[in-house]
Amino acid sequence: MTTPSTARSAVLTLSCPDVPGIVHAVTGFLVEHDATITQSSQFDDLESCNFFMRVQFAPTTDAGLDVAALCQAFEPVAQKFGMTWRLEDTSHRERVIIMVSKFAHCLNDLLFRNSVGDLNLDVVAVVSNHPDLKPLADHYGVPFKHIPVTKDTKDAAEAELLDMVREQNVELVILARYMQILSDNLCRQLAGHAINIHHSMLPAFKGAKPYHQAHDRGVKFIGATAHYVTADLDEGPIIEQDIQRVDHSMDADTFVARGRESECRALARAVRWHTENRVQLNGNRTVVLQ
Ligand SMILES: Nc1nc2c(c(=O)[nH]1)N[C@@H](CN(C=O)c1ccc(C(=O)N[C@@H](CCC(=O)O)C(=O)O)cc1)CN2
Numbered sequence: 425m426t427t428p429s430t431a432r433s434a435v436l437t438l439s440c441p442d443v444p445g446i447v448h449a450v451t452g453f454l455v456e457h458d459a460t461i462t463q464s465s466q467f468d469d470l471e472s473c474n475f476f477m478r479v480q481f482a483p484t485t486d487a488g489l490d491v492a493a494l495c496q497a498f499e500p501v502a503q504k505f506g507m508t509w510r511l512e513d514t515s516h517r518e519r520v521i522i523m524v525s526k527f528a529h530c531l532n533d534l535l536f537r538n539s540v541g542d543l544n545l546d547v548v549a550v551v552s553n554h555p556d557l558k559p560l561a562d563h564y565g566v567p568f569k570h571i572p573v574t575k576d577t578k579d580a581a582e583a584e585l586l587d588m589v590r591e592q593n594v595e596l597v598i599l600a601r602y603m604q605i606l607s608d609n610l611c612r613q614l615a616g617h618a619i620n621i622h623h624s625m626l627p628a629f630k631g632a633k634p635y636h637q638a639h640d641r642g643v644k645f646i647g648a649t650a651h652y653v654t655a656d657l658d659e660g661p662i663i664e665q666d667i668q669r670v671d672h673s674m675d676a677d678t679f680v681a682r683g684r685e686s687e688c689r690a691l692a693r694a695v696r697w698h699t700e701n702r703v704q705l706n707g708n709r710t711v712v713l714q
Pocket residue numbers: 599602603604605606607611620621622623631632653654655656657658659660
């Protein structure tokens with residue numbers, strides 16, 4: 425009979441230097457702890473000699489999975505192989521803050537997908553440097569926090585955001601067309617826990633107005649890129665990208681309109697994969713295990 429601290433399904437993600445015996449150690453650990461594998465995926469990066477694995481598992485007994493006890497028991501295995509690892513109940517609802525400026529499409533898409541169960545987020549708050557999108561947050565019953573940002577208030581604004589993150593145990597900050605550049609300090613504090621949607625197919629057309637840059641260049645495809653946020657603008661590890669065809673008959677405004685679909689798709693997939701523990705960092709790149 426499962427109890428509040430036991431799970432019907434859990435996921436272990438790990439990365440470590442590639443040596444013989446990792447998979448054997450992991451699968452042996454699961455057997456020893458009355459667990460059976462339901463999904464498993466791995467990648468051996470020959471370039472970095474790093475190994476990546478994601479294994480999802482269920483209990484073989486009615487007792488369920490005691491996630492806390494499994495974490496304690498797995499520590500010695502992790503230390504033996506020098507693993508970076510995470511073991512979590514798959515039903516865990518990630519606590520997130522969604523940041524936005526004035527463009528509503530990505531925020532609306534995330535809140536709608538979450539409302540119909542396509543995403544499994546606990547949206548703690550919507551934070552914006554403008555008041556405009558409060559009605560949208562109200563519609564979905566999500567708290568809205570307006571934190572204006574000017575050159576003089578930026579440090580205080582970022583400190584207020586970090587206080588919210590810490591006080592409310594926020595696990596992920598989603599920049600859903602938040603048009604302010606985060607400071608180096610804030611990026612360090614949120615490293616690996618902040619995802620941005622950039623409205624171009626990076627590395628092309630970084631910075632502001634990427635659709636106008638793309639139109640001026642005469643591209644035949646436009647796209648969007650979801651990436652982890654780093655201090656270097658638009659340089660963070662890429663999680664997901666989406667593209668669509670455009671043509672000579674379209675003006676820049678049409679690019680902007682068509683681009684919304686790609687931004688929503690790329691961001692939703694990136695957030696889903698991150699919150700399902702499918703994304704691991706590999707230097708300045710990511711490994712996404714499906
Ligand atoms: N440290 C980082 N902060 C942010 C990133 C990032 O990659 N690293 N991504 C941006 C989003 N973005 C592009 O995707 C972006 C946003 C804003 C700007 C910009 O030039 N902003 C101007 C102000 C614009 C305004 O007030 O409307 C500025 O901050 O001076 C460029 C790219 C989110 N933050």
